[in-house]
Amino acid sequence: MGDENTPLGAPQLAREAKDLVELANTEETVSELLRRGLDWLTRIARFDLATLFLLREARLVAVAARGPLANARVRGHVLDLAAFPMVRQALETRRARAFTEEDHSGEGDPFDGVLDLPPGHSCMVVPLCSGERCYGVLTLDRSECETYPQTVVDLVEVYGQLLATALQNAEQRSDFERLHRQDHEHAKLLESQLGGDSEGVLETSLSPAMRDLARRARQVAETDTPVLLLGETGTGKERLARAIHRWSSRADHPFVTINCAAIPAGLLESELFGHVKGAFTGATKDRAGRFQMAHGGTLLLDEVGELPVELQAKLLRALQEKTFEPVGSDRTVRADVRILAATHVDLQQAIAQRRFREDLYYRLSVFPLRLPPLRERLEDLPQLCAFLLDEQARRTGRRGMRVLPEALARLGAYDWPGNLRELANVLERATILSRGPELGPQALDLPTHVRAPEAPAEKLAEDKPGKVPTLAAVQREHILRVLALTKGRIYGPGGAAQLLGLKPSTLQSRMKKLGIARQELFIIEGPT
Template sequence: MVDDSKGSTSLERVPEDKDLLELASAEPSVSELLRRGLDWVTRIARFDLATLFLLRDARLVAVAARGPLANAQVRGHVLELARFPQVRQALETRRARAFTEEDHTGEGDPFDGVLDLPPGHSCMVVPLCSGERCYGVLTLDRVECETYAPSVVELVEVYGQILATALQNAEQRATFERMHRQDREHAKLLESELGGDSEGILETSLSPVMRDLARRARQVAETDTPVLLLGETGTGKERLARAIHRWSARADQPFVTLNCAAIPAGLLESELFGHVKGSFTGAIKDRAGRFQMAHRGTLLLDEIGELPVDLQAKLLRALQEKTFEPVGSDRVVRADVRILAATHVDLQQAIAQRRFREDLYYRLSVFPLRLPPLRERREDLAQLCAFLLAEQVRRTGRRGMRVTPEGLARLAAYDWPGNLRELANVLERATILSPGLELGPHAFELPTRAPMEVPEVRPAAMTLEDVPTLAKVQREHILRVLSLTKGRIYGPGGAAELLGLKPSTLQSRMKKLGIARQDQFVIEGPR
């Protein structure tokens, strides 16, 4: 402790706890840091008022105060440096200084008009400087007319340096956190642009299968359980993976993807786990892998069925132990990663052919989700077209595009082997070529497939049962059109218009074919 009455200080008698040194490396907010800083001054020197001023342009602004003399007027006090050369000199020289009554001659006391301090009272100014930056000053005042001892001034000066270092760290940390928040927001914006409003299109689907899929995906998203996404190519497995990530508690953390089929086998291990400098030709520096990039976030392993067998064992270990070793390193790295895997390959068949490890399959397929092909969810065509056209605006610049009911009827008649990806391509091509905003049946360039070669059938081998009746063909065609229009007969885009019939004629034919009552379509008349 400090004994001002004797004018000496013993470093051995300063409290031995580590709070003072920890100030420089702690992570409190700036306001908390200033509060703790002033609290610590009481352990070093006696005062009736300790005030922290921060430098703002050419002024010192009081931001915190402690002691019996501290009040609201002190905490709002501002010093113009031009009026106090002695204070400015302490900042320029970066040396603490104890003032005498003579030092204030000509410029007055910094607290004149705020406090009624006696002439010759104890006063000290301590600059808060670290590196190339001066943050402000700490002032100590006592009503006693006695100058602070030099040993006390030296000790408080060291403390001022430590407090300035802590302020510098707090400022840098705040800057890094702000930049990190901006990066996260930017990453979320990019993910939204890449994945679109996948959540909305999933949960508002008219297909019962898709709605059930969205419900199950939301349930598993709340956990860290591995998810295996199955389905034909182009069904939207990556979109579903992004939706699961955004529904999860990891939504603010990275979403990282790796296409196992797009990277040469020799580089896949490095892409997954990273490498160290010199581990192979071309490794000119250390490089983090996708596991490290996805730490605390989600890693999507797309086309997992194409992963080389020799790498599957290392992936299995990383999944089980949550640790791995970068290529060329013996250092174990730990990563907290939620794994999603996607494939259109039949993994059971790949296991039978020894192209995929059975233990890895069971590790990944804890919660499998299978996406139906587009031909099994034709009721979503209108909604999907609107969604994809809105998503393509950024690339095409064509706003307000829409598919007409006749255009939807033509799209519904196609089987879509490429699923959503093929639909998106067809719509984008039509958008570019169409002069207007409406995409009718003639706007779409759908591929025509070569007829399949079938063995010649002799007339004698054909029976009457093999020939469909005209009524059966008509009934199936009317049912398909009614499904597309959701049972609506009248008006633009109604079933009657699409079939080229009068509404009354269509109703009569439906009654004859037993459609209305049996299939429970809602038949709307004119309003």
Template structure:
């Protein structure tokens, strides 16, 4: 077979390998080196690929190709001649004076070649860009002739083109993964778009909060959302994103407490293949996923200190390095963070960086607990039931008036999340579209108000339920129950104000309005 036929056959095969698995170019490089068996005599031929200012062996063939060779790397700072060869994309032959008095051989210190042995370096270049080198070494003294050098250069160009195609295929696969992930995130956002807007709240404090959130939404300013567990911090973050100029890009979410510390860095910043055991392919990370959009970091107080420093850098400079890579990535991401812990206390305990706190807390938002916005209970239930019906494949779900009255008598320690869980359980158990009180088991909780005319185990007969009461009467009974349990204590730890989540002065004003005086003895 002629050299032209060989080259055509090899070109076809190597392009197939370049496209087959872009995440593993080992077979491609090994096949390329096997060509060299037909082109030039050698005892060792190796492919070095560029990684920053180093050349690292990725494949080797020949009698001297052992484990030492496959772990070898050289710095370009020590090999000016190879750096020049890469810059000009021209071959470099090493002569006896190079071995004796010059820079030496790339494998000096690894293999003991005699001075004057045959050595050649061929750059791997495509489109004027250097990707690495192929080195040829032979223990016998002498040099390679011009015809051999010319033929090796041709094959090296083919191999460089295949390496370039593999890199482009890998980039394409990565972009496709990122695109699929963005589509998934946008679908989730669309499904979350039916949440009750804070601007629609019946509670003045929540409406004011919504107005503040809408004001900050168009800016790139980080927002720190405070609130008890389950108060809807992710929901308000979604509205800030939807009101912003980034709404056509994804809002990516990460719960800092839900991922093991050992994996959290790679989840945030991505990882390159081989960075650690189990890293079998490149992963972009949440910052790359959120590029151009918003990153919501829930439970930010649980972020480990080393990662807090990296997060601070991204907020300040917009740059980071993936795990296992020295390549700097630049992103444009708006940060929304949420916490249910006191970050200032965490700073005092050296669990949270003070500089990160001030970068995140530029625009704080405080969400009230559900017990302080019970006038929103009905609209919240409607919103949650709308989503539940679609997810469970049920017709539109409704609450009876008696059911809603009963839910208003509960203090909701788990807030909106607990409400959603109870509604989902009731929706599953319901035989029709109306959710009745017997579907809600609140008897296990000490937070159910006493003395409202209902038995601990609700009757299945809706006609036997307690009559409806006003919101003021429900609040009065709940405050009375709490005051009974704390023996009338309003202020301080364990007092009624702390339990109810109110300022003592606010609680006293509400007690006066409802006709409850501290000096009165409250019956159990």
């Protein structure tokens, strides 16, 4: 403990300041900071009671106390500033003051009725102010009838300023962490709204191919292995990427996407790796790239097949070494990022045409996942329609929409070249056109026919008439699709016979004629 006649020198005071700053940066709560701050006060001045009051409107509320006279009544003590002008003056002037017996003659002692202190006892009030804010006061009391020396008052005043600064830092840190938690929860909510319940749709799919895909995706999600998502445009590659991220240990960190085909080649490097001020015309300040934004989380390189060749080498290095240099900088930046890549481009063909680096391909395609087109998973149409309508309802507010069985049959007869994206557009148009909550066939704005992709002349020459499907084969395929929609049910409302406009006996006779065996119905219905 310091002696009043030998106050702490500058080196020790500097150590105290450093201790308080470290305390403010390490303690989890403001109350712990105040408690330990009082413990350190014993190194500076003698006291029988040290009390910390925090300002609550026009009152001072005791929150911590130390010393032989500290008790429960002291720790619950409240002072009305209007009754103690001297204390209020100390706050207004931001100057510490040692009180004498004469000072208390007009307004009484702050601890009257709480402690039995002798008249003329040592008393000091130290304001706790930092910046534009006053947090409260620190009071020191001794039973001896001797005024604190001015040297001690000055020293404790400096200590009070340090404590107030540490208190301000701790409070700001607490506020920052609270805002960070709120932002994190908000980001997760937005992520959930953007991605929807993609995981549930994947894992409850009726398509064996989709269920196997979901199983493999969940397995690889537990690792940091790069995943290459393949499939036609609109099949839901970004949805699958979001599901992999949410299944991974990085789920609480950012999920960042960049569409390599949507950004001009000249700006793509800056978007990926960031840039420093002055790197190019218009670079008025430093800017972080997607790699830095995704640090600790997942980065989806969408349409990676469109990445310019000249940028592929830098991307390869970033994947291999997890380091890169922002545009215009020679400073190496490290980013811990899990990479997912998606493309509808045939990368093997792009490699043969020297549009894509083979070494980058092997770095990205450690674990390829191919999403089947919608026409190969029509058994999921009812579930997908419900999912997409619910997703649209969160955006448009139009809830309770559902697709009637007759409309599902019409959707099942379409080829869906645009896959899930086209289905979402068709359903959104239908909700606009329909006045009620039920979407029937008349609400579906579907093309009357789908033009087959043009084939090269030499390929047309090779085609044989025998490869054109027979009418019976087309009928068989259509009946199987409708049976899949009804889960094998032939009779009753919404059954396959009603959807096809046939009598159940007629449908059964046609099924027998087309060779649709009971085993196929068992596969459609699933085991009971």
